Amino acid sequence: MKKGLSIYPATTEMSGIRLRNTHFHVINMMLFLVFPLLLLSDAAASKSIIKSLPGFDGNLPFVLETGYIGVGELEAVQLFYYFIESERSPKDDPLVLWLTGGPGCSALSGIIYEIGPLSFDYAKSSGGGKPVLALNPYSWTKIANIIFVDAPVGTGFSYSTTWEGYHVTDTLSAAETYEFLRKWLVDHPKFLTNPLYVAGDSFTGIVAPIIVQEISDGNEVGHQPTMNIKGYVLGNPRTDYEIESNSIVPFAHLKALISDKLYESFMKNCKGEYLNPDQSNASCMEDILAINECIGNLDNAQILEPTCKDISPKPVALKWDPRFLIADDADILLSSPRDPGPWCRNYNYVYIYMWANDETVRDALHIRKGTIKDWRRCNKTLAYSYNVESTVDYHRNLTKQPYRTLIYSGDHDMVIPYVGTLEWIESLNLTIKYDWEPWFVDGQVAGYAMLYADNAQEYITYDLTFASVKVRTGISSANCLI
Structure with missing residues (x-):
């Protein structure tokens, strides 16, 4: 003994x-x-440090690790991840779990087109050769350690060894991502004390609050490892479909896309109901048709950018659904941009398809052979079931924790309008500490922000910042990528 x-x-x-x-x-x-820690760490051994990548000249100036972690029953689901250490101070800077929206949009899309340290050099890539990579000077990895994970399964390079593993719901996806994070931290114990944030954009607004709740509950009941969760960050987050759909018309009115007269008529005849109007009310349906004529030819994700696909509203099973105004955002794969014609953001996606489906790239990333035939930026064929209509109650419950929350919205996004986001935030009944004020970048107004807090709890300090982002056409931002 x-x-x-x-x-x-x-x-x-x-x-x-x-x-x-x-x-x-x-x-x-x-x-x-x-x-439990031994079980958690057992599947986290598949990882590699990547020193260089095809298309990038020389060694990478940051630490990149890729790997797989098995989750779920018999670890049939293998979630692929990219981990990039902070370029400032890895031991001190926050650890961020970044989830790209969709569902089904790859973490690689988040790295290249959103917040990661790499982007494509379009001028050098457009000659017909292999895509050329460049550094992104605005990468969030300048100040944070970031785990980019291909979730849910079927996204990016993540796969399942069973057909059953591909059947995922909102809550199951959150549970599997929570299990992934636990196993990742067991395998990377030096980051256990770093402040942890869950972050993402678009559809992530559904799964991220559930994941934060899982972490919070797990810490309370003693799940190991204990996570140093400090809050979460969401950009243009899908939160409550009814609220967000019904906010499209007020948004369109605020942006001068519909007239005062039409807006007032709609509010009178439809009583603000755009998602489920009374179809027997002829005056209301006439107003909705007039509204659709005004906004139906816009790029709903960024109303200042040109629309690149033909879209038209259409009923399904005789039931009106404004989702059919939103263009199918399947990627346009073109060998070169149209000439003449408008610049379209989707044209840039051709490069990531060429790059991610190159065998030399897959070898460099240590992708398991035979697991993914064709990489897709956004997988539209997921066996995914939506079982959470709204995550407002999750947000409300999380106000009981000492978390810091940032919700930001591009001010020209009509898919998830900022006015709808503000509506559900207001429903949390928080106290406004700082009202609508400008925030600045290089002395210029970059958007507006509000700070909310929950002062009802004596020993818990919770705050939520809402920030609008002033977006202009041609600038890549989280609100207009998904």
Whole structure:
């Protein structure tokens, strides 16, 4: 027996029994605490440090790790990730779990087109050769360690060894991502004390709050490892479909896309109901048709940019649904941009398809051969079931924790309008600490922000910042990529 375990003197047979019982009790307790960690760490061994990538000249000036972590029953689901250490101070800077929207849009899209350290040099890539990579001077990895994960399964390079593994719901996706994060932290213990934030954009607004709730609940019941969760960050987040759909018309009115007269008529005849109007109300349906004529030919994700696909509203099963105003955002794959014709953001996606489906790139990233035939930026064929209509209650419950939350919205996004986001934030009944004020970049107004707090709890400090982002056409931002 190791020194320090004995608490009873072994002087009699009875004391020896007591000693052995104590020994077994301590060992059992140790196994109870350690065994789950052993199970968690077992599948986290598949990882590689990537020194260079095809298309990038020289060694990467940052630490890039890729790998797989198995989750779910028998770890059939293998989630692929990219981890990039902070370029400033990895041991001190926050750890961020970044989830790209969709569902089904790859983490690589987040790295290249959103917040990561790499982008394409379009001038050098447009000659017909292999895509050329360049550094992004505005990468969030300048100040944070970021895990980009291909979730849910079927996204990017993530895969399942069983057909059943591909059937995912909102809550199951959140549970699997939570399991992924636990296993990742067990395998990377030096980041356990870093402040942890869950972040993402677009559809991530559904799964991210559930994941944060899973982390919070797990910490309370003693799940290992304990996570140093400090809050979450969401950009143009899908949160409540009814609120967001019904905010499209007020947004369109604020942006002068429909007239005062039409807006007032709609509010009178339809009572603000755009998602589920009374179809027997002829005046209301006439107003909706007029509204659709005004906004139906816009790029709803960025109303200042040209629309690149033909879209038209159409009923399904005789039921009106404004989702059919939103263009199918399947990627346009063109060998070169149209000439003449408008610049379209989707034209830039051709490069990532060429790059990610190149065998030399897959070898460099250590992608398991035979697992993914054709990489897609956004997988539209996921076996995904939407079982969470709204995450407002999750946000409300999280206000009971000492978290910091940032919700930001591009001010020209009509898919998830900022006015709808503000509506559900207001429903949390928080106290406004700082009202609508400008924030600045290089002395220029970059948007507007509000700070909310929950002062009802004596010992818990929760705050939520809402920020609008002033977006102009041609500038890549999280609100107009998905």
